[in-house]
Amino acid sequence: MSRTQPPPSPPSSGSASASAELNVARIREEFPILASSTRGKPLVYLDNAATTQKPRQVLETLDHFYRLENANIHRGVYYLSSQATASYDRARARIAKFIGARFPEEVVFVRGATEAVNLVAHSFARPRLRPGDNIVVTHLEHHANFVPWQQVCHEKQAEFRVAPVTDAGDLDLGALDRLLDDRTRILALVHLSNALGTVNPAEKIIALAHAKGVPVLLDAAQSLPHLPVDVGALGCDFLVASGHKLYGPTGIGLLYGRLEHLDSMPPYQTGGDMIELVSIDQTTFQKSPARFEAGTPHIAGAVGLAAAVAFLEALGLEAVARREDALVSEAVARLEGIPGLTIVGRPERRAGAVSFVMDGIHPHDIGTILDSENVAIRAGHHCAQPLMRRLGLNATARASFSFYNTAEEVAALEAALRKARSLFH
Amino acid sequence: MSDLEDLYQEIILDHNRRPRNFGPLPEATHHAEGHNPLCGDHIKVLLRLEDDVVREVKFEGEGCAISKASASLMTTHLKGKKLGAVREAFRAINHLLTSQEDEIPELETLGDVAALQGVRRYPVRVKCASLAWHAADAALDGVVETTTE
Numbered sequence: 046m047s048r049t050q051p052p053p054s055p056p057s058s059g060s061a062s063a064s065a066e067l068n069v070a071r072i073r074e075e076f077p078i079l080a081s082s083t084r085g086k087p088l089v090y091l092d093n094a095a096t097t098q099k100p101r102q103v104l105e106t107l108d109h110f111y112r113l114e115n116a117n118i119h120r121g122v123y124y125l126s127s128q129a130t131a132s133y134d135r136a137r138a139r140i141a142k143f144i145g146a147r148f149p150e151e152v153v154f155v156r157g158a159t160e161a162v163n164l165v166a167h168s169f170a171r172p173r174l175r176p177g178d179n180i181v182v183t184h185l186e187h188h189a190n191f192v193p194w195q196q197v198c199h200e201k202q203a204e205f206r207v208a209p210v211t212d213a214g215d216l217d218l219g220a221l222d223r224l225l226d227d228r229t230r231i232l233a234l235v236h237l238s239n240a241l242g243t244v245n246p247a248e249k250i251i252a253l254a255h256a257k258g259v260p261v262l263l264d265a266a267q268s269l270p271h272l273p274v275d276v277g278a279l280g281c282d283f284l285v286a287s288g289h290k291l292y293g294p295t296g297i298g299l300l301y302g303r304l305e306h307l308d309s310m311p312p313y314q315t316g317g318d319m320i321e322l323v324s325i326d327q328t329t330f331q332k333s334p335a336r337f338e339a340g341t342p343h344i345a346g347a348v349g350l351a352a353a354v355a356f357l358e359a360l361g362l363e364a365v366a367r368r369e370d371a372l373v374s375e376a377v378a379r380l381e382g383i384p385g386l387t388i389v390g391r392p393e394r395r396a397g398a399v400s401f402v403m404d405g406i407h408p409h410d411i412g413t414i415l416d417s418e419n420v421a422i423r424a425g426h427h428c429a430q431p432l433m434r435r436l437g438l439n440a441t442a443r444a445s446f447s448f449y450n451t452a453e454e455v456a457a458l459e460a461a462l463r464k465a466r467s468l469f470h
Numbered sequence: 471m472s473d474l475e476d477l478y479q480e481i482i483l484d485h486n487r488r489p490r491n492f493g494p495l496p497e498a499t500h501h502a503e504g505h506n507p508l509c510g511d512h513i514k515v516l517l518r519l520e521d522d523v524v525r526e527v528k529f530e531g532e533g534c535a536i537s538k539a540s541a542s543l544m545t546t547h548l549k550g551k552k553l554g555a556v557r558e559a560f561r562a563i564n565h566l567l568t569s570q571e572d573e574i575p576e577l578e579t580l581g582d583v584a585a586l587q588g589v590r591r592y593p594v595r596v597k598c599a600s601l602a603w604h605a606a607d608a609a610l611d612g613v614v615e616t617t618t619e
Contacts (some may be wrong), residue, residue, distance in 0.1 A: 101479070188617075265560075369531075406535070407510055407513075407533065407534035407535055407538075408509075409534035409536075409595070409598065410478075410534050410535045410536070412594065413474075413477070413595060414474065414478075417472070417473070417474040424508065424509070425508070425509045425510065426510040430510060433510065439510050439511065439532045440509055440510055440511070468478060468483075469478075469483065469486075469535070
C-alpha cells in the first residue's frame with residue numbers, strides 16, 4: 046500500500062506576519078475552476094456566499110482519501126480502517142483548533158449549518174421548552190436559522206420572537222435586549238448576514254444574552270470564511286457552519302457546542318456508531334460527538350474540510366479579511382457610480398457581500414444579463430424572506446467576494462451592470 | 471441575434487415597461503395566484519368569463535421582466551377567446567417554452583406571445599415565463615394558489 050504524502054500546503058504569503066499581502070495570482074492557480082471560460086468569456090465568480098470554489102489542496106485530499114485511505118471508521122480492526130479513523134479524528138481536532146474549541150469532542154460533524162441548527166433545535170431547545178417560554182431570533186436570519194426555531198416554538202406553544210433590524214440593516218440592539226427575558230431558552234443569531242453583509246457585534250450580543258442567562262447559538266456559515274472566529278473569545282454556546290462555504294466539500298458541516306451542553310442533550314438521530322449498548326429493551330448512548338453522528342459519516346468530507354481549513358490558516362484569516370474588505374469597498378464604490386442602482390443595507394460593519402437593486406430591472410434579469418458576460422452573482426430573496434419583506438423588497442442582486450477575486454473582476458461586474466442598464470433603458 | 475437579445479426582444483422589454491391589463495378586476499369570476507418559490511415572485515391572474523368566453527383578464531403582482539411581459543402578453547392574447555382556445559394556448563405556450571426543436575409550429579398561432587421563444591435557451595428562466603400561464607390555468611380549474619414547482 047502506498048504511503049503517499051497528502052497534498053502540499055497552499056501558497057502562503059511567506060511569513061506569519063499579519064501585514065503580509067496575499068499573492069492573489071498564485072492563489073488563483075490553486076483553484077482550477079477560476080481558469081475556466083464559458084462562451085469565450087472567463088468566469089467571474091461572485092457568488093461566494095452561496096458556495097466557495099475548491100482549491101487543489103481540497104480536491105487532491107478527497108482524491109487521495111478515496112484512492113488510498115478509504116475504509117469505514119470505528120469498526121475494522123484492520124490497518125486501513127484504523128488509518129481512516131485516525132484521519133477522521135485528526136480532521137475533527139484540526140477544525141476544533143481552527144474555531145478555538147477547548148476539546149475536539151466539542152465539534153460534531155453534520156451535513157451543514159442547516160442540520161446543525163436543526164440538531165440544536167431538536168436536542169437542546171425542544172426538551173427545555175414549556176408553553177409560554179420563548180426563543181429569540183433576528184430579522185437578519187437565513188431561513189436555516191429561522192424556520193427550525195419557529196417550528197419548535199409552534200410545536201411547544203412557545204413564543205417565537207424576532208429582533209428587529211434598522212433600515213440600514215443593523216440589528217436594533219436595544220430592542221433585542223428587551224426581547225430577552227427569564228423565559229428565553231435560546232437566542233439564535235447570525236454572525237454575518239448572507240443577504241446584506243452585515244457583521245453583527247456577536248461578542249457584545251452574546252454577553253448581553255449571558256447576563257440574562259440565555260444561551261446563544263451563533264450562525265457562522267458566512268463569517269467563518271471571512272473573519273477570524275474564536276468560540277472562546279465569542280463565548281457562544283453553539284456555533285454552526287457549512288464546509289462548502291469554507292472552501293471545503295458539500296455535505297459536510299460542523300456544530301460546535303460547549304461540552305457540558307452536548308453531553309446533556311439527547312441524540313438527534315439514532316442508529317449505528319452512536320450507541321454504547323443495545324438490548325431489546327433499551328439503548329444507552331455514547332458521549333459527544335459520537336452521540337450525534339449516527340451512521341457512517343461523511344468521512345472524506347471531514348478530511349477534505351480539514352484540508353480547506355489548513356489552506357485558510359496558511360493564508361491567514363487576518364490577511365483574508367483585509368483582502369476581502371478591500372474588494373468589498375471597491376465594489377461599493379463602483380456600484381455607487383451606476384445611475385439607478387441602490388445598495389441595500391448600509392450596516393456599520395460589512396463583510397463579504399453587497400446587495401443591490403436597480404431601477405426598472407428585476408434582480409433576476411440582472412442575473413441573466415450578467416451571466417451573458419459570465420459574471421456569476423445571486424439574484425433572489427437569499428433564503429431571507431422575512432428580511433426582504435422588512436426592507437420592502439421581493440428580491441435583490443448580490444455580489445459576494447472571496448480573497449481570490451480581483452479588482453479586474455469587480456470592474457467586470459460594473460461593466461456588466463452598465464450593460465444591463467443600457468439594455469433596459 | 472445573440473441569445474440575450476433573443477430573450478430580451480424589444481416587445482418583451484416594452485411589455486415589461488408598460489404592462490397591459492395590469493391591475494385589479496373586482497368583477498372577476500376566476501382568479502389564482504402563482505408563486506415561484508425559487509425567487510419569491512408572485513403573479514395573480516384575474517379573469518371574467520361569460521358564456522365560456524374570456525371577456526376580461528388582468529394581472530397583478532411582482533416579477534422579473536420575463537414573468538411580467540409574459541403575463542402582459544398573455545392577457546392580450548386570451549381576451550375574447552373561448553375556453554377551448556384558451557386551453558389550446560396553454561398547450562402551445564408550454565411547447566414554445568420547452569421545445570428544443572428548431573421549428574415550432576405554434577409560433578404562428580401565438581402572435582406576439584411568440585416573442586417569448588428566446589426563453590427556451592434559458593432553462594432557469596422557463597418558470598418565470600410560465601408563471602402567469604400556470605396561474606390562469608389554475609384559476610380556470612378553480613384553484614386559487616399554485617406554484618411553479
